[in-house]
Amino acid sequence: MAGGHAAFNPEPVADFVDAAVLGDGEEVVLAITEVVREWKTEGRPGGRDGLLLRLAASGGVYVPRFYDVDYLPDGRIRAVAPNRDGVPWRIHKHTVMDLDSWPYPKNPLVPLAETVHERYSVEIFRGCTRGCRFCQAGMITRPVRERSITTIGDMVQGGIERSGLDEVGLLSLSSADHSEIGAIAKGLADRYDGTNVSLSLPSTRVDAFNVTLADELSRNGRRSGLTFAPEGGSERLRKVINKMVTEDDLIRTVATAYSHGWRQVKLYFMCGLPTETDEDVMQIGELAKRVIETGREVSGRRDIRCTVSIGGFVPKPHTPFQWAGQLDHETTDARLAKLRESVRSDKRYARAIGFRYHDGKPGTIEGLLSRGDRRVGRVIEAVWRDGGRFDGWSEHFSYERWAVACERELAREPVDLDWYTTRDRDVDEVLPWDHLDAGLDRDWLWEDWQDALDPDGAVEVEDCRWTPCFDCGVCPQMDTEIQIGPTGKQLLPLSVV
Numbered sequence: 195m196a197g198g199h200a201a202f203n204p205e206p207v208a209d210f211v212d213a214a215v216l217g218d219g220e221e222v223v224l225a226i227t228e229v230v231r232e233w234k235t236e237g238r239p240g241g242r243d244g245l246l247l248r249l250a251a252s253g254g255v256y257v258p259r260f261y262d263v264d265y266l267p268d269g270r271i272r273a274v275a276p277n278r279d280g281v282p283w284r285i286h287k288h289t290v291m292d293l294d295s296w297p298y299p300k301n302p303l304v305p306l307a308e309t310v311h312e313r314y315s316v317e318i319f320r321g322c323t324r325g326c327r328f329c330q331a332g333m334i335t336r337p338v339r340e341r342s343i344t345t346i347g348d349m350v351q352g353g354i355e356r357s358g359l360d361e362v363g364l365l366s367l368s369s370a371d372h373s374e375i376g377a378i379a380k381g382l383a384d385r386y387d388g389t390n391v392s393l394s395l396p397s398t399r400v401d402a403f404n405v406t407l408a409d410e411l412s413r414n415g416r417r418s419g420l421t422f423a424p425e426g427g428s429e430r431l432r433k434v435i436n437k438m439v440t441e442d443d444l445i446r447t448v449a450t451a452y453s454h455g456w457r458q459v460k461l462y463f464m465c466g467l468p469t470e471t472d473e474d475v476m477q478i479g480e481l482a483k484r485v486i487e488t489g490r491e492v493s494g495r496r497d498i499r500c501t502v503s504i505g506g507f508v509p510k511p512h513t514p515f516q517w518a519g520q521l522d523h524e525t526t527d528a529r530l531a532k533l534r535e536s537v538r539s540d541k542r543y544a545r546a547i548g549f550r551y552h553d554g555k556p557g558t559i560e561g562l563l564s565r566g567d568r569r570v571g572r573v574i575e576a577v578w579r580d581g582g583r584f585d586g587w588s589e590h591f592s593y594e595r596w597a598v599a600c601e602r603e604l605a606r607e608p609v610d611l612d613w614y615t616t617r618d619r620d621v622d623e624v625l626p627w628d629h630l631d632a633g634l635d636r637d638w639l640w641e642d643w644q645d646a647l648d649p650d651g652a653v654e655v656e657d658c659r660w661t662p663c664f665d666c667g668v669c670p671q672m673d674t675e676i677q678i679g680p681t682g683k684q685l686l687p688l689s690v691v
């Protein structure tokens with residue numbers, strides 16, 4: 195059984211899994227267990243298929259073998275339809291509506307070896323309604339549901355006691371957006387003042403950063419680097435992706451950070467976003483130079499650093515960009531080489547700006563897996579038979595192996611690697627995941643895609659946490675609602691002083 199975010203398009207692995215579950219696992223795993231238990235008690239009627247049929251009929255589990263995919267002569271999908279009675283046409287995601295009832299993990303496993311993220315992670319809320327158009331995580335986990343400050347405090351306390359870890363990560367898609375993040379950070383910093391326990395947030399939105407928060411988080415620890423993700427180099431492109439951050443916002447934020455003692459800022463960007471030109475990507479370099487300039491000015495020091503990290507954009511199912519053609523890897527590489535050259539050749543900044551990016555080829559294969567259909571399963575199998583393992587690690591990844599497998603396995607189909615990746619889709623095309631329901635209204639997604647492409651400049655969408663609902667469809671479809679604080683509660687000291 196597969197789950198997690200990638201299960202929102204499990205079609206490329208449909209031949210290798212019995213079932214996929216969409217959305218939050220906490221409650222549905224119990225419902226599944228119940229079905230399995232009943233089936234066993236009754237003497238396993240129908241064998242494996244009998245059990246899968248029961249799970250499929252429950253409406254909450256997608257069993258690919260009970261659906262037939264029919265193709266048009268040009269390779270697009272004509273229809274996906276159930277091939278058994280009692281199996282629903284659409285499968286819906288699960289949404290847990292009270293995260294406080296699920297304060298897990300309570301007893302985290304502690305590995306014997308040192309791991310990369312050696313910290314106790316507490317998910318402080320789920321979902322994000324900022325509406326970044328590239329972001330699958332934000333789209334498929336709507337609506338926003340916060341954990342309360344008191345549950346977070348209890349989870350941190352229990353997690354530290356039971357695991358022995360001394361770093362706590364307060365995780366979510368945009369942690370500084372929690373309605374009580376200030377009180378949470380201060381409360382935890384007070385509780386663990388003078389101990390070895392340190393707190394961290396993942397990357398912070400430029401517009402949500404504030405010094406008090408950053409100070410609280412670094413009270414017990416080092417003042418390490420700060421990470422922001424403007425994602426798009428130019429203001430125009432940030433509007434296209436609905437990341438409402440201006441260059442001035444960013445400069446103001448980094449100025450605050452540098453003047454309060456931070457020396458390092460890390461900035462994340464993407465290359466290959468829809469409508470992007472060379473010029474948009476070159477703006478990343480200009481922005482980084484302005485960041486360094488500002489840092490030197492406000493701190494009066496020369497040892498200011500800015501690391502620019504760039505990933506290739508891969509269009510994802512269930513997002514407004516699901517219809518977009520992906521940029522080919524040759525153009526991605528050429529654009530990034532040009533940017534690197536312009537940063538390196540400017541002696542005033544070359545040593546202060548770190549530059550990290552990967553070549554575009556892995557992104558093309560990610561694109562194949564991201565929006566592929568069942569025919570891609572043959573390619574995956576061929577790569578595996580040819581020795582492909584751990585392809586996410588660059589030292590094991592072979593683009594050639596994938597390209598050859600695509601050519602061989604798709605030779606009799608009217609489709610190929612380009613067809614899956616660089617091709618624009620239109621509104622009428624049946625997408626491989628259209629029968630899997632993340633709650634988002636398809637028409638809304640399409641309109642949002644058109645808003646991104648508006649020739650008069652992209653139209654932006656606000657965050658429905660603080661503005662009226664803009665009808666993305668999730669809440670009525672899933673019978674859910676936004677749950678945010680503030681609760682007004684405080685974290686009390688752990689022991690009476």
Ligand code: SF4
Nearest residue numbers: 658663664665666669
């Ligand atoms: S349905 Fe409305 S309130 Fe709910 S997530 Fe979508 S836009 Fe926000």
